[in-house]
Each structure stands twice: as structure tokens, then as C-alpha cells.
Amino acid sequence: xTEKIPFAHPYIGREEEEAVLRVLRSGWLTTGKESLxxxxxxxxxxxxxxxxxxxxxxxxxAVNSATSGLHLALEAAGIKEGDLVLLPSMTFTxxxxxxxxxxxxxxxxxxxxxxxxxxxLALERTLERLSSGLCAYNNGNEGEGFGPKGNAKAIIxxxxxxxxxxxxxxxxxxxKYKLKVIEDAAHSFPSFLPDKNKKESxxxxxxxxxxxxxxxxxxxxISTGEGGMVITRNREIAxxxxxxxxHGIDRSIWSRYTDNKASWYYEVLEPGFKYNIPxxxxxxxxxxxxxxxxxxxMRQTIASAYDDAFSNDEHxxxxxxGDGDARHLYPxxxxxxxxxxxxxxxxxxxxxxxxxxxxxYIPLHIQPYYKKRYSLNEMDFEQTFKTYxxxxxxPIWPGMKEGQIEKIIRVxxxxxxKYNKNL
Ligand SMILES: *Cc1c(COP(=O)(O)O)cnc(C)c1O
Numbered sequence: 001x002t003e004k005i006p007f008a009h010p011y012i013g014r015e016e017e018e019a020v021l022r023v024l025r026s027g028w029l030t031t032g033k034e035s036l037x038x039x040x041x042x043x044x045x046x047x048x049x050x051x052x053x054x055x056x057x058x059x060x061x062a063v064n065s066a067t068s069g070l071h072l073a074l075e076a077a078g079i080k081e082g083d084l085v086l087l088p089s090m091t092f093t094x095x096x097x098x099x100x101x102x103x104x105x106x107x108x109x110x111x112x113x114x115x116x117x118x119x120x121l122a123l124e125r126t127l128e129r130l131s132s133g134l135c136a137y138n139n140g141n142e143g144e145g146f147g148p149k150g151n152a153k154a155i156i157x158x159x160x161x162x163x164x165x166x167x168x169x170x171x172x173x174x175x176k177y178k179l180k181v182i183e184d185a186a187h188s189f190p191s192f193l194p195d196k197n198k199k200e201s202x203x204x205x206x207x208x209x210x211x212x213x214x215x216x217x218x219x220x221x222i223s224t225g226e227g228g229m230v231i232t233r234n235r236e237i238a239x240x241x242x243x244x245x246x247h248g249i250d251r252s253i254w255s256r257y258t259d260n261k262a263s264w265y266y267e268v269l270e271p272g273f274k275y276n277i278p279x280x281x282x283x284x285x286x287x288x289x290x291x292x293x294x295x296x297x298m299r300q301t302i303a304s305a306y307d308d309a310f311s312n313d314e315h316x317x318x319x320x321x322g323d324g325d326a327r328h329l330y331p332x333x334x335x336x337x338x339x340x341x342x343x344x345x346x347x348x349x350x351x352x353x354x355x356x357x358x359x360x361y362i363p364l365h366i367q368p369y370y371k372k373r374y375s376l377n378e379m380d381f382e383q384t385f386k387t388y389x390x391x392x393x394x395p396i397w398p399g400m401k402e403g404q405i406e407k408i409i410r411v412x413x414x415x416x417x418k419y420n421k422n423l
Contacts, residue, residue, distance in 0.1 A: 004354040004356070007395050035279055038283075042062075042289060045289060058206075061242055069228040077154060079102050085154045086107045086155045087118070089110070107136045108380075109381075116161065120173060155182075160360070183212035187215075224285040306405075342389075
């Protein structure tokens with residue numbers, strides 16, 4: 001039996017085990033001082049170094065998942081029933097479902113050609129249609145088109161794979177059309193986007209728009225098993241998220257037990273949600289946060305080995321990356337015109353060699369729910385559908401051995417040669 005290489009694997013050590021035991025033995029399992037410390041240390045991480053000049057970091061609110069965080073951030077940004085929220089079809093369903101939680105409508109936007117990120121030109125075309133009272137999508141005829149129409153209120157850009165792209169153009173459009181920007185930063189802790197003009201300054205992913213949300217799901221760049229963090233510099237959004245993540249109650253559970261006020265007294269301001277993170281998980285998060293830079297550099301090492309192997313191979317294309325990117329995924333685009341096999345066949349053959357691969361993402365516009373709700377066809381988002389048919393994600397987890405990286409490269413390149421169209 002050859003050794004299997006999984007697609008993803010968490011990086012957990014003795015320190016995480018000890019942190020969990022510390023909490024289990026403390027007598028306080030739910031949200032409390034570990035979670036407060038996690039938020040504070042997360043904020044310090046975002047302040048550290050010379051990259052963010054201001055002493056003021058963003059507000060950081062830990063939650064039980066990025067999905068909860070996105071829901072809270074949109075709610076706090078004022079998204080309501082009937083509003084329109086624009087987002088790429090090339091994403092995980094969580095990005096869109098939270099829009100539906102609020103009764104708002106999802107408007108999909110195509111990705112850039114040969115890429116994974118929302119195309120600002122496609123975004124602008126959609127916004128122009130909506131602001132002239134037309135439906136979001138053009139069916140080639142003169143009429144009003146099809147899909148949702150109404151008031152666009154927010155954009156959710158997704159930093160796919162930890163790669164931060166097109167944000168300047170997206171921000172410019174958000175200003176022009178007065179839209180909130182909630183970043184789906186699930187993949188991008190920690191991704192840094194340097195300023196075009198001043199290299200020493202810039203922004204962390206998640207700290208570019210009105211709010212951003214990171215995920216600490218099992219496979220993400222740092223993990224608490226399940227968990228997430230909302231960040232924002234907008235005090236009103238922060239206050240609202242804090243209240244709504246714990247039932248719409250005006251005092252956190254922890255403060256009820258530590259304040260001078262009677263511990264049983266609280267006021268319910270809204271029918272909120274139960275999205276708080278338990279201390280058991282925050283304790284793991286604090287350790288993972290300390291590892292974040294090491295984990296990043298381990299992923300960067302793997303990514304550059306792949307870049308060297310695949311960037312000059314005619315069978316593959318890879319999306320452009322920046323130095324500050326978190327490299328959560330390693331997406332490979334197959335040049336199908338050079339191969340005799342489909343992406344599905346190619347992926348299956350890699351898996352037969354004991355290497356886990358994945359596809360990010362099956363576009364949302366071809367998923368039954370969204371397809372039916374908005375009457376969508378595969379080619380309505382042509383670039384998204386084309387990228388989907390040729391993309392493949394390779395394993396990129398900290399702790400992978402050099403031999404494993406070499407094996408993956410060898411297997412993938414040899415399969416491409418074996419199924420080369422011209423042979
Ligand atoms: C993982 C993921 C989410 C959701 O994260 P959870 O913490 O699992 O809720 C949202 N968006 C994207 C793009 C993701 O990959």
C-alpha cells in the first residue's frame with residue numbers, strides 16, 4: 001500500500017491539547033475570558049509590524065463560524081428583505097445562503113477570464129443594469145432581462161484561496177453605487193494587500209471593506225475545528241454584531257457573571273442569534289494564532305514548489321499571486337486543449353494514486369436551489385463555468401513532507417504527459 005496524502009490535514013500539536021485541557025479544568029466552557037483574549041490577540045496580530053501604521057486596530061468579534069459571522073455582518077450593515085447583494089458564483093454556498101437568511105436576493109457576478117475572482121467589469125455592467133431599473137441579467141434581447149431587480153445594497157467579494165484580487169476596482173464601484181462591502185475572508189487569514197504607491201503600508205484582507213469575516217473551520221489556514229472572526233472599523237457594526245451574536249441580549253454571558261450588576265438581569269433588545277464561540281475553541285484559536293506566521297510560511301514553501309513545477313508546463317495555468325497572499329488553496333487550471341481527458345477524469349486518476357484533490361467550487365449558479373430560484377443556465381456566467389470545468393485544487397497543508405510534495409508534482413506532471421493531445 002502506498003501512503004495516502006490527504007487533501008487537507010489540520011496542524012495541531014501539544015500546545016492545542018494543553019489549551020483545551022486548561023479550559024476543561026477551569027470550570028468555564030462557554031464564551032468567557034479565553035474568547036476575550038482570543039479577540040484581543042487577534043486584534044494585536046492585525047496591528048503588529050510596520051504594515052498597519054495606525055495604532056487603532058479593527059474591532060474583532062469571535063463567532064462560532066464564518067457563516068454566522070457573514071450573517072451577522074450583513075445584518076449589522078442593514079441588509080433587509082428584498083435588498084440585492086452581489087457576489088461571485090464561484091464560491092462556497094455559505095457566501096450566498098446568508099443573504100437568503102435575511103430575505104435579501106443574491107445577484108451573481110461572473111469571474112475574470114481564466115480566474116477565480118469577481119470581474120469588476122461584469123460587476124459594473126450588472127450595477128448599471130440594476131440602477132436603470134432592469135433585471136440583473138441580460139438575455140441578449142432588448143427587454144428588461146431576467147433575474148432579480150431592485151436596490152443593490154452590498155457586495156461580498158471572496159478572497160478565493162487567500163488570493164486578494166480586484167479590490168481597488170470593487171471599492172471604487174462600491175463608492176459610486178453606495179454599496180456596503182462585506183469581505184468573505186474565510187480563506188485569507190492572513191493575507192496582506194500592499195498599497196500601490198507606498199509599499200510599507202496596506203491592508204489586511206478583511207480590513208479593506210466595511211467588515212470582513214475569517215473562518216477557522218477544520219481545513220482553513222488556522223483552525224479551531226469550527227469558528228470565525230468578524231472584523232470591522234465601524235463602531236456601529238461592531239456593537240450590533242456583539243449584541244446579535246448572543247441572542248440580542250445587551251450583556252455578554254461573561255459580563256453577567258463578572259459585573260457588579262445582579263447576574264440574573266439582562267435586556268433583550270432584538271430577536272438575535274446564538275453565534276457565540278465557546279472558550280474551548282477560543283483556547284485552540286489562541287495557539288493557532290501564535291502559529292499563524294509559521295503555518296503561512298509552510299504553505300508558501302509548498303506553493304512555490306508547485307509554482308516552479310507548473311508555471312512553465314503547457315498543460316497547466318496558474319492564477320497570478322502576490323507576496324502577501326495567504327495561499328489557502330493551490331488552484332491549478334488544466335489547459336484542456338492540450339489534454340485528451342476531462343478535469344473529472346484527470347482528478348480521478350490523481351486520486352487513484354492516493355493523492356486527495358478537490359474542486360473549488362461547483363459554481364452556485366448551477367446548484368439546484370439557485371438555478372431554479374433565478375432561472376439560471378450554465379453559460380449565464382460563462383467564465384465561471386469555464387473555470388469550473390478546468391480547475392483542480394492540490395493539497396497544500398502545513399506539515400506536508402518534501403517527499404509528498406515531490407510525489408504530487410511527479411504524479412500530476414506525468415499524467416499530463418501521458419494524456420497529452422499530441423502524443
Ligand atoms: C469555509 C468557507 C465559508 C464558511 O466558513 P465556516 O467557518 O465553515 O462557516 C465561507 N466562505 C468560504 C469561501 C469558505 O470557504
